[in-house]
Amino acid sequence: MGATKKIWTAMDVAASQAKQSNNNNNNNNSTVDDSIPYSPRSIDTALSFPVMVPRVIELCKDLFGKWVKLDDSCFSVKTVSGGITNLLLKVSVKEENGDEVAVTVRLYGPNTEYVINRQRELLAIKYLSAAGFGAKLLGVFGNGMVQSFINARTLTPSDMRKPKLVAEIAKQLHRFHEVEIPGSKEPQLWVDIFKFFEKASALRFENIDKQKIYEAISFKEVHREVTQLKELTGLLNAPVVFAHNDLLSGNLMLNDEHDKLYFIDFEYGSYNYRGFDIGNHFNEYAGYDCDYSLYPSKDEQYHFFRHYLLPEKPYEVSENDLEALYVETNTFMLASHLYWALWALIQARMSPIDFDYLGYFFLRYNEYQRQKKMCFSLAQSHLSRSGTA
Numbered sequence: 001m002g003a004t005k006k007i008w009t010a011m012d013v014a015a016s017q018a019k020q021s022n023n024n025n026n027n028n029n030s031t032v033d034d035s036i037p038y039s040p041r042s043i044d045t046a047l048s049f050p051v052m053v054p055r056v057i058e059l060c061k062d063l064f065g066k067w068v069k070l071d072d073s074c075f076s077v078k079t080v081s082g083g084i085t086n087l088l089l090k091v092s093v094k095e096e097n098g099d100e101v102a103v104t105v106r107l108y109g110p111n112t113e114y115v116i117n118r119q120r121e122l123l124a125i126k127y128l129s130a131a132g133f134g135a136k137l138l139g140v141f142g143n144g145m146v147q148s149f150i151n152a153r154t155l156t157p158s159d160m161r162k163p164k165l166v167a168e169i170a171k172q173l174h175r176f177h178e179v180e181i182p183g184s185k186e187p188q189l190w191v192d193i194f195k196f197f198e199k200a201s202a203l204r205f206e207n208i209d210k211q212k213i214y215e216a217i218s219f220k221e222v223h224r225e226v227t228q229l230k231e232l233t234g235l236l237n238a239p240v241v242f243a244h245n246d247l248l249s250g251n252l253m254l255n256d257e258h259d260k261l262y263f264i265d266f267e268y269g270s271y272n273y274r275g276f277d278i279g280n281h282f283n284e285y286a287g288y289d290c291d292y293s294l295y296p297s298k299d300e301q302y303h304f305f306r307h308y309l310l311p312e313k314p315y316e317v318s319e320n321d322l323e324a325l326y327v328e329t330n331t332f333m334l335a336s337h338l339y340w341a342l343w344a345l346i347q348a349r350m351s352p353i354d355f356d357y358l359g360y361f362f363l364r365y366n367e368y369q370r371q372k373k374m375c376f377s378l379a380q381s382h383l384s385r386s387g388t389a
């Protein structure tokens, strides 16, 4: 669920960002990489587009010396996507030698600077882009970043399950999970879920109808579910990797001409259980309408697993390895429902976006309840066969 942004890292991120912008009065962004241009400028996302455009051009000139002398008429600025959270602009530039180049300028929305761990994201982008993932980081500024423009189309949920693309996504995810990002390698799943739980269970809504709906939730029950699932997944000895954590169709882009697939948007990236990343991706087959009948069948999942486990020899993956990853993924898939369900409750209270987040909580929590029995017994019988439980 990547529609909006996280809440819980608010204060420490804000503090570290404030410190960073005070320290960065030169053209270096020392906390990310000295070679990445930095500008202390910020651009208010509330500005009207015509007022914003010259400031975006100024910013680009400030970041990239080779554009300083270009006339403003050499720049064209368009909106790629934008809401109240991030605003993504495409800046096309006609350079002195006649070349046309394009970059994206991402302006963090007014609240996101308090809700996303931008330092973690920037660090991940640096290492992931060095490994060939996503757009290249070209510059960082007061409230955003500049990246290379990717010439590709965004996938739809139904694209995502086409066998050829499934194989490619699985293969790339295998490589993605091999990237090493400096810093703590502790899996974040349960840390995040318990943080979400603390916040989500202590909310109060001004809107009476919302408050009533909220009061119908039994947090005692939710807590029990979280604890039970944490215990069960703990028995699986699941590998920990640097995970994307939000691999939905909107975060996959494809250049059809060159047959090149891109993973984008690493805002939620962290060290995490690989089964979570895969199970979370499978949950996204449900698409924008959350139609969980579209969850991939066992055969479809095995197709993914073959290409994930042995990209070069997918048909040599053993039955045992397929079965083990099936169990791992479908147990962590439950955690993805709990994660986004609790996240949605916080969003319901905090987000300025007009979206039925409370309804989304129930969609995810009810689907968790519906799948729980089957997934628990799958994991338990696997564990008893392997002598772990």
Ligand SMILES: Nc1ncnc2c1ncn2[C@@H]1O[C@H](COP(=O)(O)OP(=O)(O)OP(=O)(O)O)[C@@H](O)[C@H]1O
Binding pocket: 002, 003, 004, 005, 080, 081, 085, 086, 087, 088, 104, 135, 147, 148, 149, 150, 151, 153, 154, 250, 251, 264, 265, 267
């Ligand atoms: N570097 C890029 N080049 C071209 N298009 C891009 C690029 N980055 C993002 N996009 C397009 O913009 C859309 C939104 O991008 P992204 O998901 O990174 O933004 P976001 O504000 O974090 O959105 P969300 O909150 O929905 O995840 C993508 O689905 C893609 O279509």
